[in-house]
Amino acid sequence: MFTGIVETLAPIVDIQAMDKSTSGGGGYSMTIGECASILSDCHIGDSICVNGTCLTVTEFDAAAGTFKIGVAPETLRRTNLGDLKVGDGVNCERAMQAHTRFGGHFVQGHVDTTAVIRSVVPTGNALTLCLRLSRSAELPQPSTLSPYLIPKGYVTLDGASLTLIDVSPPQGGRLDEGHSAGAGLAGETTDEAGGAVEPREVVEFSVMLIKHTQDAIGLSRKMPGHKVNVELDMVGKYVHRAVLGGAAATDDGGAGGDEASTSDPLTVLVERTVRRVLAEK
Secondary structure (H helix, E strand, C coil), X not given: CECCCCCEEEEEEEEEEEECCCCCCCEEEEEECCCHHHCCCCCCCCEEEECCEEEEEEXXXXXXXXXXXXXXXXXXXXXXXXXXXXXXXXXXXXXXXXXXXXXXXXECCCCCEEEEEEEEEEECCEEEEEEEECCCCCCCCHHHHHHHCCCCCEEEECCEEEEEEEECCCCCECCCCCCHHHCCCCCCCHHHHCCCCCHHHCEEEEEEECHHHHHHCHHHHCCCCCEEEEEECHHHHHXXXXXXXXXXXCCCCCCCHHHHCCCCHHHHHHHHHHHHHHHHC
């Protein structure tokens, strides 16, 4: 478990697509440098969150400040780690301890999807970033993740706990819907721009980076068109799952009339609850 409070921004010093060493395990590996500050209590097998991805330490040198992690094929498909090169900086955080002051939110290091930065706009001494959830056959459809994005809620971007400012409406659509400024921004594919994609699959959100955060994490160094890892709020996932379960459960062995005609689980749950309360009266 992590908090989303990045401890260090560290450079990648080596990447092996087929690391045949014992610590590489015959797969894709990365070695991260300049990490002495987070390796004093490190052990082989520990978890370190790298750009929001929980990965296992397979080798480390505390004196040199380096550690190696293996990256599974599934992780390469679902995150931006496979796009990184030697010299790129990554956000690193050790797993939280029981006595740690909890300054962020519950972060598992399990990346849900990626997002593309559409714009970076200076706002005073802060930066406002607008991002769009990625669409890919290997990633969840944006519409399935939209329920977990709420204004002033939490989101983890490349391992950093951030507060959402604005999000697309539940039915999807650009944040700048109706404004000509939206045309031509980064992160929009040709089919999206041409209207060939269902609006509900266009899911955008914005976050703001204060000056301290800009200096502490790598996100502020990314430009429009760059990809970031996204982990959505774990609490929201459990609540949504519970609502779906409640909507699916029936006391009479099956959904009736109105329930069968709607696909909105929250509406089904509320309607059933109202009917039950009225029946009890």
